[in-house]
Amino acid sequence: MRIVRYASPTGMSFGVLDGDGQVAQIEGHPFGQISFTGQRHAAADVRLLSPILPSKVVCVGKNYADHVAEMKTGDAPKEPLLFLKPSTSVIGPGDAIRIPPGSTNVHHEAELAVVIGARGARHVTEEQAVASIFGYTIGNDVTERDMQRADNQWTRAKGFDSFCPIGPWIETDLAGIGKDPADLQVTCTVDGELRQDGRTSQLLFGIPTLISYISQVMTLLPGDVVLTGTPAGVGPLRAGGSVTCAIEGLGELTNSVTGADTASTAS
Amino acid sequence: MRIVRYASPTGMSFGVLDGDGQVAQIEGHPFGQISFTGQRHAAADVRLLSPILPSKVVCVGKNYADHVAEMKTGDAPKEPLLFLKPSTSVIGPGDAIRIPPGSTNVHHEAELAVVIGARGARHVTEEQAVASIFGYTIGNDVTERDMQRADNQWTRAKGFDSFCPIGPWIETDLAGIGKDPADLQVTCTVDGELRQDGRTSQLLFGIPTLISYISQVMTLLPGDVVLTGTPAGVGPLRAGGSVTCAIEGLGELTNSVTGADTASTAS
Structure with missing residues (x-):
């Protein structure tokens, strides 16, 4: 569904x-x-709109070997590497990704997104993790690469308003349409050029491992989103262009890319 | 009030x-x-209870020079260093801080907490920032120091359920009680021993700077909490003990410290 x-x-x-x-x-x-x-x-x-408004978006860094290699920032982690994107970064299909003022190095990162269901997930085993999953959708972990390098902590670089497109829908029965979340093609196309092309079978830490691991740290609430990492091929977005992330069985998530929107709450 | x-x-x-x-x-x-x-x-x-349930808790690292020195992890940052704690980490006064299974290095970090008001804050200047503030309370940025070092990203180390005590109340008129948020004593006492004793006048980046800076990145919503950083003296908490963070004019935030609670959503 x-x-x-x-x-x-x-x-x-x-x-x-x-x-x-x-x-x-x-x-x-x-x-x-x-x-x-x-x-x-x-x-x-x-x-x-984004198919869900999550209370939190928990992300996993360096979870495809070919992306770890292209980033040249050390080896793959021995445990899942967690970080958060604020809920205010979430936008839906068709919404605009806004380039921050002065920024020239905003990258796309196409990712399989897991949406948590009514049970939530706290201290679940890998075997129990699947019962905590509501469904799957597409996420784009938009990242300002210069700030990511400068800050060391990734919060600013990945936390701008509009930096987390999610959608277009949540598929609650991948098996029913003949798909396995552990082996889906993930692509990203920018202005007609194929940039990323991976498969979730390449995930260093698979979905049950991720859900179980995160659930030992923080309770996942219904509607929370887990972004599972991005394959190789990340690269820049430019204002005036558009980016499409596609995953087998989950459709396409397309967003325009525009300049900064600096409207203030004070004016 | x-x-x-x-x-x-x-x-x-x-x-x-x-x-x-x-x-x-x-x-x-x-x-x-x-x-x-x-x-x-x-x-x-x-x-x-925690006086607010924030949609996000935005924290600032390395914002007191004496704490930067004691951490021995490099110089103070040139811009505010942002990170997030998940809303699921928030607990209230009197609630128990839970030591994760196997952990032996959970630290207290007493901090002045700023609560955002009805206007929110998006692209506000330092001069406009004060109009976005609802009031002030006390926060404890509980941190698993070994995981913080091991992961590089601080999300896991600072994101466990119960790792963000906030309270006991929000003071909406510090000036009315003769206090200035830019010069408040901040202390932390563990099992009767004074561990931290600083003043917010020592903040490397002051409150208007922090609110303005964060608001250029992510929209702060009503009720969101900004933790402004911790002074020197951080140290370990032990199960069976208790920790009290106190700030002039804002009362005391006391929490017990207990062992892990590994109740599962799957059972």
């Missing part, structure tokens, strides 16, 4: 996207038993 | 704590115009 979140003239809702491009509105949130309101929209008539 | 959040037999509420130890319940949240329900409790009859 493809879960979307969308804005329509009557407000913001979760819905189920069917194969005919129709969105069926659901009552409340999609965790637990889903009930439909009966309201339907053509997907073209509504604006898709 | 001292804003608290508390649990009583009728539920969870915000309230105003007066000088007589009485809590006056307020309707909804404390941002904007406050209206009282008329319900009052003796503070001793309710359980104080």
Whole structure:
């Protein structure tokens, strides 16, 4: 089932996207038993939002060997390397990635995103981890590479508003469409040029290991998102362009890239 | 005014704590115009919670010269060094800090905490920053020192559930009680031994600079918390003990320290 979140003239809702491009509105949130309101929209008539507003986005660095090699910042870690992106960095499909003022080195990082379900995850084993997963979507761990190097801590470089596109939908039954989350093609295309092309089978730490590991540290709440790392091929985005991250079975996440938006809360 | 959040037999509420130890319940949240329900409790009859549940906790590393010196990890940064603690790490006064399984090096870090108000803060100048501040409270940036060194990224070391005590109240008018946030004594006492004793006048980057800097990166939402850094004297906590962080005009934040709580969401 493809879960979307969308804005329509009557407000913001979760819905189920069917194969005919129709969105069926659901009552409340999609965790637990889903009930439909009966309201339907053509997907073209509504604006898709990030399919979830996570309380936190937990990310994993250096989780593909070929990306570790291209970064030239040491060996792959012996345990999953965790960092956080603030919830304010999340945007949806079609939203603009904003280049910070003066920045010239903002990179794309296409990633498989895991969305946590109603049970949450705290101190779960690798075997128990799958029961904590609601579904899968696409994430782009947008990163300002110069700031990442300068700060050592990655929070600023990866934390700008708009630096975490997520979407377009959450697939809750990859097996039902003949796909295995442990072996999906992940690509990123910038202005028509293929930049990244990997498979989740190359993950150094697989999804159950990541969920279990994170859950020993911090409780994962329903709707929280885990970004599983990016394959080789990261590179710059330029204002005026666009970036498409695609994952087998999960569709395409396309975002425009524009200049800084420096509107202030003080004005 | 001292804003608290508390649990009583009728539920969870915000309230105003007066000088007589009485809590006056307020309707909804404390941002904007406050209206009282008329319900009052003796503070001793309710359980104080963290005075706010922030959507994010933005922290500043290496922001006191004497702490930079004791850490022996290089010079003070040229710009504020940002990192995040997950909202799931937040606990309130009296709650237990849990030592992770196998850990022997969990440290206290007493800090002045700034709580963001109704306007939020996005692209504000240093001059505009004060209008984004709701009030001040005490934070303890609990840190697993061995993991901090091993991971390089600080997310795991500082992100465990219970690693962010905040409270006991938010003071919204420090000036009204004759205090200046730019010159407050900050202390930390562990099992009766004074460990940290600094003043916010020693901050390398002051509060307006921090709020403005962060607001150029990520939008600060109402209720978000900024931890401003810790003075020298950090050291280990041990299960069975307790830790009290105190700041002039803001009271005392005391937490017990106990062993791991490994209850699982899967059982």
